[in-house]
Amino acid sequence: GATVRAVRAWALPTVFTYSPGSMALADEAGGLEQYERKALGEALAPWRERFPDVPVVEHVEMGSAGQVLLAVSADAQLMVVGRRARRTAVGARIGSVAHGVLHHAECPVAVVPHR
Template sequence: ALRAVRAWTLPPLYAYSPGSLKLLDEAGGLEPYEKKALAAALRPWRERFPEVRVTEHVEIGSAGQVLLSVAGHAQLMVVGRRARRTAVGARIGSVAHGVLHHAPCPVAVVPHA
């Protein structure tokens, strides 16, 4: 079984625009919008691997804290990091860093575009 977790925070006030407010209104608010975004991200994987049972978890809060709050019974936690080429080599972000140091289970950090 797989638990897909999406953490979200309230966007800063200046980020609201008529276009983004329309999207939120159509989705029924911020939390339903985030749930739809997670479902959309999972859709191709569910089609490719229909036998895998997936539980979706959407929660308001910082990504690191939300991930650590659900890590208690995990056998493996997978977190992404942006794959960027820099002069000093690959770097991980604050979420992956925090999870690596505090998760009670093994952690895989997977680069993505």
């Protein structure tokens, strides 16, 4: 019965990624945030189909993933972050975002492996 808040953090592309002309086109089209919103909606689509009764609020914010997640953790009852399910020679590892959230979030955290 809980509402899920799906969070997508994004940053401006580096100067090596886009030319000034392409950034001008993006600005004329309303900015880059609309593309990030679309990407989040596409990522959520299969889950919304599978679980249509679960209410989902989409949250798109510019900033580093760790900073954005920590900022929204104050209002959360549980934060779920993913980690790639790869094994290395020294065992399973988590990334910097999951590590930071585990240590600094203001709510309980679940780290879930995925492929």
